[in-house]
Amino acid sequence: MDVPQPQPLPDPARIAKLALDAAVLVHQSGGDTARTTATLDRTARALGARRVDAIVSSLSLGVTVSVDGRQETALRRAPHMGVNFRVLSGVNRAVNALEAGRVGANGFATLLDDLESYPHYYPAWLVAVFVGFACGAFAALFHGDLMAVAITSIGAALGMRVRQLLAMRHFKPFVFAPAAAFVATLVVGLLQGLTGTPQAALAASVLFLIPGVPLINGAADLLSGSYLNALVRLTMGAVFVVGLALGMSVALRIVV
């Protein structure tokens, strides 16, 4: 443990870099605008900035940090990535530790590096299986019978796998959402003779594509006054929903 020594003159360039490192992780892994802004602000102040001006737009972040008359402005591109609650919580803890003085600037940088290097707890196939079963559970919530749960789980797991494979190849949501919805609906539609409640099974089969995080963060941004970012998130959500409806309606024409 190194004793936290207050440096006489913290370097504004380093403060801006670390604050952006933390905020980019939050922004990309599913934080809303208020959380990203707070991360920039709290990190920079904890590292010794007197004044912090942060800007959070949907695809890039910027910050101007002032320390005793010296100032530094930095911008960073931050395209959207998958939701990752491990990273979100990790940055939260790292910033708390920094504010409480439990880690210094170097320790903070190491914590962030660690978060970047081990981001996933669960293998992709396991996620596909559990997401499939989650959609099966939805079929039950929609008053489907046990066979509806079973076929929805199979269809949604296959659809989820398609989504993962396409997203891995960097296809945009408007490509992978229809493709995944098509596969899930087709599989459930072909097996619908096995269940007495095909409606519940079909309705539940595509719910793995519901853009829960963009919609909820969009609402949070609307409520906190970040109207432009809210519109971007809600538009992202709408693209998912339209893509989902497109893939689903093509498959329904084949099987219903």
Place this chain on the structure above:
Amino acid sequence: MSTWLISLWAAPAALGFALLFNAPPRALWAAAVLAVIGRLLRDVLMHTGIDITLGTLLAALAIGGLAELWARRVRLAAPVFAISAAIPMVPGVSMYEAVHALMKLSGLAAGQSAEPYLVDAGTGIVRAAMILLALTIGIAMPSLLMRKR
């Protein structure tokens, strides 16, 4: 299955999405429990005569508030619990009915009446949008009210 037992299916539904969002393993059970609490609360509210939109809003507010409190206790970010637990209240059936009706509408032959499909599509879209709105605002509100600074 009875209405109350069906709510237990909210747990696996939330669990799948928690895995998708890479929630830490120690957070999984709390997300599943919160999801069941939210679903049951909505069922109880609807049982007393409250409509599904208001019921969703109140249940979502409860989930958001509990998630914020629990997140502070276990030092994780609140969305880990709140968003995973909100997912089982997504109005999937209304959304499906809307898509289905729109599809029928576009495939009508000349001279057929569009009215039943228009009504179905309109009802489905409005209902789904209202429930989603209630859900997202309800989940987002508590963390904004309770956040430090």
